[in-house]
Amino acid sequence: MNNQDFGDMTILSQWDNTDRSIAIHTFSNRGEDRIINIEGRYLPDGGLLDFNLQLNKINLRTFDGYLDEVFANLRGIATGELKLEGNIRQPLFNGNLFLQKTFFMVDYLKTQYNFTHEVEISNNDIIFNDLLIYDINHNICRASGRVTSNYFRDFALNIYLYPDRFMALNTTERDNDLFYGRVFASGLVNITGPTNNITMNISARTNRNTRFFIPLQKSSELSDLHFLNFTGGPSKETGQDQDMDLRRYEVDLSGIELNFDLDVTPEAEVQIIFDSKIGDIIRGRGSGSFKMEINTLGQFNMFGEYIIDQGDYLFTLQNVINKRFDVERGGRISWSGNPADANVDLKAVYRVRASLRPILGDFGNGGASDLRRPVECHIILRNKLMTPDISFDIELPAADQDIRSYVEASLNTEEKRNRQFLSLLILSSFLPDQGSSGPDRASSLGMSATEAGINTVSEFFSNQLSNWLSQVSRDVDFGVNWRPGDEITPDEVELALSTQLLNDRISINGHVDVAGRQTNTSNIVGDFDVDIKLNRSGKLRLKAFTRANDNLIRPHLSPYTQGVGLFYREEFDSFDELMNRYWNMVFSNSKREEE
Numbered sequence: 371m372n373n374q375d376f377g378d379m380t381i382l383s384q385w386d387n388t389d390r391s392i393a394i395h396t397f398s399n400r401g402e403d404r405i406i407n408i409e410g411r412y413l414p415d416g417g418l419l420d421f422n423l424q425l426n427k428i429n430l431r432t433f434d435g436y437l438d439e440v441f442a443n444l445r446g447i448a449t450g451e452l453k454l455e456g457n458i459r460q461p462l463f464n465g466n467l468f469l470q471k472t473f474f475m476v477d478y479l480k481t482q483y484n485f486t487h488e489v490e491i492s493n494n495d496i497i498f499n500d501l502l503i504y505d506i507n508h509n510i511c512r513a514s515g516r517v518t519s520n521y522f523r524d525f526a527l528n529i530y531l532y533p534d535r536f537m538a539l540n541t542t543e544r545d546n547d548l549f550y551g552r553v554f555a556s557g558l559v560n561i562t563g564p565t566n567n568i569t570m571n572i573s574a575r576t577n578r579n580t581r582f583f584i585p586l587q588k589s590s591e592l593s594d595l596h597f598l599n600f601t602g603g604p605s606k607e608t609g610q611d612q613d614m615d616l617r618r619y620e621v622d623l624s625g626i627e628l629n630f631d632l633d634v635t636p637e638a639e640v641q642i643i644f645d646s647k648i649g650d651i652i653r654g655r656g657s658g659s660f661k662m663e664i665n666t667l668g669q670f671n672m673f674g675e676y677i678i679d680q681g682d683y684l685f686t687l688q689n690v691i692n693k694r695f696d697v698e699r700g701g702r703i704s705w706s707g708n709p710a711d712a713n714v715d716l717k718a719v720y721r722v723r724a725s726l727r728p729i730l731g732d733f734g735n736g737g738a739s740d741l742r743r744p745v746e747c748h749i750i751l752r753n754k755l756m757t758p759d760i761s762f763d764i765e766l767p768a769a770d771q772d773i774r775s776y777v778e779a780s781l782n783t784e785e786k787r788n789r790q791f792l793s794l795l796i797l798s799s800f801l802p803d804q805g806s807s808g809p810d811r812a813s814s815l816g817m818s819a820t821e822a823g824i825n826t827v828s829e830f831f832s833n834q835l836s837n838w839l840s841q842v843s844r845d846v847d848f849g850v851n852w853r854p855g856d857e858i859t860p861d862e863v864e865l866a867l868s869t870q871l872l873n874d875r876i877s878i879n880g881h882v883d884v885a886g887r888q889t890n891t892s893n894i895v896g897d898f899d900v901d902i903k904l905n906r907s908g909k910l911r912l913k914a915f916t917r918a919n920d921n922l923i924r925p926h927l928s929p930y931t932q933g934v935g936l937f938y939r940e941e942f943d944s945f946d947e948l949m950n951r952y953w954n955m956v957f958s959n960s961k962r963e964e965e
Contacts, residue, residue: 374432377405390415403427410454417458423465424451430472443482446472452491460521463491478570478626480540482506494519505537509554515561524564531559535577543585548670548709549662551582551641555632569627580638584709630662636679636908642703642755652716654681654697660705675704677941683718685749693795695720695749703755712755720747720795726766728800729780729790730773744768747794762791768918877901911937 377400384393391411398406405428410421430446452465466488473484483503490497496517503511515529539553557574576582634640635657642652658676681697701716723742748763764781766774781787793801879899897917904910914934942948 372432372435374429376400377403379406386411389413394421408454419454419456419458419461421454422451423454425449425467430469441474442477443473443475445474446470446484450488462493464493465491467491479538480542480545481537482540483511494521503531507537509536510534511536526564527561527568529559529561531561533557533559533574538572538574539582543583547585549582549584551580553580553582553638554578555580563627567627569629571629573631575633576635576638578637581641582634582638583641583643585643626664628662628664630660632660632662634658634660634676640676652681652683652697652703654678654701656681656701670709671707672705672709673707675702677702678716683749685718685720693720710756713753714751714755714758715753717748717750720749721745722747722794722798724794724799726773726777726800728802729777745794747791749791762788764791764794875903909939911939913937 376398379396379398382395385391386393389411391413393411394408396406396408397404403426405426407424407426408421410419412419412421426449428448430444430448434442434444447470448467449470450465450467452463452467454461454463456462468488470486471484472486473482475482483505485501485503487498487501489501497515499514501513503513505511511531511533513529513531515527517525517527517529519525534556535554536556537552538555538559539551541550543550554577555574556577557572559574560571561568562571563569636655639653639655641654644651654676656676656678658674660672660674660676662673663671678697678701679699681701683695683697685693685695695718698717698719701714701718703712703714703716705712722745724745725742744767746765746767748765750761750763751758752761753759764777764787766777769777781790790800793799877900879901898915900914902912904912912934913936914932916930916932918930940948942951
C-alpha cells in the first residue's frame with residue numbers, strides 16, 4: 371500500500387445468517403512479526419463496520435502522500451489499538467497510537483523534527499497534548515493540538531507550539547528569495563486552517579546561532595570622485611523604469627498566510643544583502659521588533675525597526691574593490707510596508723593607517739608626520755536604504771587637538787573631504803593639496819597610484835588569511851592585516867583576536883600592531899577591549915580598555931591610555947515611559963516577594 375510492504379495477508383470470512391453480517395478475521399505477517407490483526411463484522415446492508423484493529427510497527431511512510439502538502443519525508447513506526455466503526459463511505463476510527471522515532475520536515479520552513487509520543491484518535495481526529503518535538507540540535511518544542519479531516523480528506527490543522535531555543539527556520543535563497551536563514555527562537559506558534567490554506571501566527575524571540583538574511587539584490591558603485599551612488603535594477607535589455615525596483619515583493623506561497631512577530635536580540639545576526647555575488651552586505655547584531663506578513667496572494671509586507679549594536683558593511687567599488695566598514699552602535703534600519711522601501715540612519719567606519727605628510731607637511735614636530743597614524747573614514751547613510759543620502763567624514767581618533775584642528779581646516783569643503791575620503795579608501799593614503807604643483811606633487815601622485823595596487827593586493831590576501839584562520843574555530847575570530855612599507859614608512863603587521871565567552875557574556879577584542887624592519891619592544895603597539903554583560907539583557911555592562919597613543923606634538927606623554935567604566939543603556943520614546951517602566955518593575959517585584 372503506497373509502495374510499503376505489509377507482508378503476506380490472510381483473510382478469513384464467514385457469513386452469519388442470524389444478523390446478516392460477515393465475520394472477518396484478517397492478519398498480515400511480515401517475516402515473523404504480525405503487523406496487522408483485524409477482527410470484526412461487516413454488515414452489507416448499509417455497509418456498516420464494526421472492527422477491532424491491532425497495529426504493530428506500521429511504517430509511517432504509508433501516510434506520506436496524504437500529508438505532503440504540509441509535511442515531507444514522513445518516517446517512523448506506529449503501534450496501537452483502534453476501533454473502526456461507521457460505514458464504508460464514512461469510516462470512524464477511535465483509539466490510541468504510539469508513534470516511535472517519528473521524523474518529518476515542515477516543507478515551508480525546511481526544518482526537520484522528530485518525536486516519540488502517544489496520540490489519541492477520536493472520530494478520525496488526531497489529538498496530542500504535551501508532545502515533545504526535537505529539532506536536529508536536540509532543542510525542544512512542546513506541542514498540543516488537533517489534526518482534523520473529512521473522513522481522511524481535506525485535512526485541517528489547529529496546533530499550538532511552544533518552542534524553546536528551537537530551530538524555526540532553515541531555508542536558503544533557493545527556497546525563498548525574500549528572506550531566509552537559520553533561526554532559533556522561543557515563543558508561541560499557532561498553525562490553523564486546511565492544508566491548502568494554512569494560517570501561521572508566530573510570536574517569537576531569537577536565540578543564539580540565528581542568522582537571518584534579507585536580500586535586496588542591489589549593487590553599489592563609485593560614480594566619480596565627488597559622491598557615491600547606489601545603482602542597480604533594470605538592465606539595458608529590459609528597459610524597465612527604475613521605479614520598478616521598489617515594486618511590491620511577491621512570492622508564490624498561495625495557500626499559506628504568515629503573520630510573524632519577531633523580537634530580534636543581539637544574539638542573532640541579521641544581514642541586509644544588496645548584491646550577494648559581489649558581497650555588498652550590511653551585517654549586524656542588535657535588537658528590534660519585526661512584523662512580517664505574507665497573504666495568500668503572495669504579497670509580502672514588513673514592519674519594524676532594527677537598532678544595530680555592532681556590525682559591519684562590506685562596501686564595493688566598481689564590483690572589483692571591497693572595503694569592510696564597521697557599523698557604529700545605534701544605527702537604525704526601519705520598514706513600514708514594502709521590504710524594498712526601508713529607511714536607514716547609520717554610520718559606518720573604515721579604519722586605515724596613513725601618513726599625514728600630504729596634509730600637514732612639516733607641521734607636527736619635524737618628520738613625525740611621516741609615520742602612519744590611525745585614520746577613520748566615516749560614511750553616513752540616511753533616508754531610503756536603496757537610494758540613501760550619503761555623506762563622508764574623516765577623523766583622527768588618536769591625534770592631539772592641534773593636529774585635528776589643522777586637518778579639519780585642510781578639509782573645510784565637501785569636495786576636499788570627499789576627495790580625501792576616496793583616496794584613503796582606494797589608496798590608503800592622503801592626496802597632496804590640489805594647490806601644490808611641480809615634481810613633488812607628480813611624484814606623490816605616481817607613488818599613490820603604485821601604492822593603490824600594492825595596498826589592494828595586500829588587503830585582499832590579508833582578508834583571505836583572516837577568513838582561513840577564523841574557520842579554525844567557530845568561537846574565535848582571527849584577523850591579519852599587512853601594510854607594505856615605502857621609502858618613509860616601514861612594513862606593518864597587525865594581528866587581531868576577537869572571542870566571546872560564557873554564553874556571549876564576556877567579549878574580548880584585541881590586536882597587536884608591529885611596525886618596523888627590525889622588531890623591538892618600542893615598535894609593538896597593542897589595543898585591547900573587554901566587555902562584560904552584568905545582566906542577561908546586556909543593558910548593564912562593565913568595560914575595560916587599553917589604547918596606544920599617537921602624540922605628534924607632545925611625544926613625551928604616556929604611550930598608553932587605560933580605562934574602566936560602568937555603562938547602563940535604556941531606550942525610550944519619552945521620559946514618562948521610562949519612569950512608568952521602572953515603576954512597574956519595582957511594583958511587580960514587590961508583589962512577587964509578598965506572594
